[in-house]
Amino acid sequence: MEDQDKILSEVTQGEYKYGFVTDIETEIIEKGLSEDVIRLISAKKEEPEFMLNFRLDAYRRWLKMKMPNWAYLKVPPIDFQAISYYAAPKKKAQYESLDEVDPELLETFNKLGIPLEEQKHLAGVAVDAVIDSVSVKTTFKETLAEKGIIFCSFSEAVKEHPELVQKYLGQAVPVADNYFAALNSAVFSDGSFCYIPKGVRCPMELSTYFRINAANTGQFERTLIVADDDSYVSYLEGCTAPMRDENQLHAAVVEIIALDRAEVKYSTVQNWYPGDKNGKGGIYNFVTKRGVCRGVSSKISWTQVETGSAITWKYPSCILMGDNSVGEFNSVAVTNNYQQADTGSKMIHIGKNTKSTIISKGISAGKSDNSYRGLVKILPGAKNSRNFSQCDSLLLNDTCGAHTFPYIEVGNKSSVVEHEATTSKIGEDQIFYCNQRGIDTEMAIGMIVNGYAKEVLNKLPMEFAVEAQKLLQISLEGSVG
């Protein structure tokens, strides 16, 4: 409740809070994309040959692909030759202690409210902070190492654990899975790698803060999480980006592999710059996130709170291969002003007795469009499988849009699929009731919206839930006239 009060006072502050640019010396390669550029990226990162081949294979396939246009989105043309595909802070990338870290960088974290020095002391959170493509600081590594857990930057994983990377990279998201995944596979700069060994329960939440920083640099993150037999991990991804006038492309790939009886919880709070009130600027977010429940009785759950980006194209999915495996998707997506979001999930049931749940809560305000798109596919062999989907839309005014595109394919008779959907407008009566108790309209909307999204917010780890509540409130500021 204390936090709620803080949130409320913060709500009264105006524009996008995280709009600032950190002045760090950055090494950027020339704009444009070609095989030479890919070779250059791979060489700069001193990658083994399998990585270069992976990239080149992806690039060659990407060249033959077209940008998808089936989403309910208006995407301005993207000039892929006008983007620089690699930017790294010039200074030494890995630090032994915080004293070595560029003070400007630390200041950035302070503005974000996630000072590393505090994070280090925070119980149970290890932070792999990614600023513009290269990991700068990884904490809690030693504690994790004792348990045999690997949590490091992707580049480091390629160097230190090439056998694991080679074994699992592209297993959930094949190189040519889709246009943006192929692009990412060709040019990804860095990201996070996580491996939980057999029988290990990760003792803390693993957390990565992403941040797009250099102007005109597309950000292509790659995350790979592998949970071996009987292991458990909860992974947090939080994002903020500085305010920019020109649009920035972001095309990340997240892959999760869960082996026998392993469980992976992946939580995201996404708060990238959504553009200004007139729809100028903002991040284009084309992300491919997919988990494979490869082992029996394994479980992968995606929980996301999406408030940012001008355009969001994102469908965290689960492929339920192992018998008795479980997939979950819990989402709150907020769009305001001119934001567009086409987001949802895919649950592909392959193994027997597999279960999936989709809870999607869309909130639209301003002149925005918010779409849920989901596929539930039960293959003939996935006997006795179950899916429950609930897709709710809340409209804050008459100028925004909410759309639901559910696709359901059931290949056998022993499975059960349920789909529920509601669309409602925020109640004037609810707002008036709050007003009459002394609560102003802005605060009332924050409360009502948080109440509406509660089912999903409750699934977030505690420290994230608070941040998510703030974001909901901040992103709907000024949405009532």
Add this chain to the structure above:
Amino acid sequence: MLSIKDLYVSVEGMEILKGINLEVKPGEVHAIMGPNGSGKSTLANVLAGKEEYEVTSGSVLFDGEDLLDKAPEDRAKDGLFLSFQYPVEIPGVPMVNFLKSAVNEHRKHKGEKELTAGEFLKLMREKMDMVDMHPNLTNRSVNEGFSGGEKKKNEIFQMALLEPRLAILDETDSGLDIDALKTVANGVNALRSPERSAIVVTHYQRLLDYIVPDFVHILYKGKIVKTAGKELALELEEKGYDWIKTEN
């Protein structure tokens, strides 16, 4: 305290209140009675500041200040409370969070320190006893899953927490059994003081057995057609509203 002068109010172009005059002094309890559609709820809602009610002429002063000029939340913080006829449900918002925000908004307005969670819970428990609220109710979402009687008790409970100087009870007695009615009335009576006033809007005399008014007004077709002491309610009970209708 409250001074309504020649108030005309329309809803969607239809005139509902046609020249209301009413003076409420500190410590007084006024009952407003009348048949369905006479404008009782309109009066309650327009005082609270509900948007769709359009004041076409007249004035309302609350403590000498123009009430109609103020936003609903400011009226509330100035000490005007409306017990809703149909309290709305707000799914997912815990009662306790809702009430703490409400109480602290009031306190901030008065320049008082906001209550901490602990202080608030203590205050809440105190007031719950007053209206015989089941402790479980405050863990639920606002009005969600409350029975009709619980919703009304909840309104009185909120009133007890916010300690308004002018409470408007809009048919708080409707749908209550006799025990709940007594509880509600006890809650209201406990708040009576020389500084606090109430306007009790009701169809029936029944509630007025427990909340004894200083004045009874009869509202008919948007006008106050009769004003007298508490005996008027009894007379009305005996003769029915047809008595008023034939006279006007």
